[in-house]
Amino acid sequence: MFERQVHPEWEDLEEIPLVDGGILKGRLLVHYLWPGRREDFSQGIERKMWVTTTAYSAEDASPYLRLPFPDVLRRSVILIDPLKVRGLRGPKHVARGGGIEFLLPFGAPAEAIMEGMEVKIW
Numbered sequence: 001m002f003e004r005q006v007h008p009e010w011e012d013l014e015e016i017p018l019v020d021g022g023i024l025k026g027r028l029l030v031h032y033l034w035p036g037r038r039e040d041f042s043q044g045i046e047r048k049m050w051v052t053t054t055a056y057s058a059e060d061a062s063p064y065l066r067l068p069f070p071d072v073l074r075r076s077v078i079l080i081d082p083l084k085v086r087g088l089r090g091p092k093h094v095a096r097g098g099g100i101e102f103l104l105p106f107g108a109p110a111e112a113i114m115e116g117m118e119v120k121i122w
Helices: 058-065
Strands: 029-032 049-051 076-080 088-093 100-104
Touching: 029 049
Parallel strands: none
Antiparallel strands: 029 076, 049 100, 088 100
8 A cells, every 4th residue: 555664663653754645645644532622723733743544343442442540441543644644654563553643743724524523433
């Protein structure tokens, strides 16, 4: 899927050079949301975010992506167009997880968030 090698799990995403979203060849990025936390995505997200290209079930997201507080199921995601973000770092294997992750060091502008809202997963 990727034109270049996936970085090993021990590499720090913050040290990996920025890449263009075009390496994903049309795939969207998935960001899992903390349950019960309401956010207004109309202004975008200005903090750094970890994302993946794989949509996991609520039960599988934590073990594959090593999400904090793994017993808390994430039942909502936002989908992000990688061509509309300022840059991303990755891809990288998730340490002791099994998934692939990217870092959006500048967050995601409103126009990059598909439908401008969260999507429920089960």
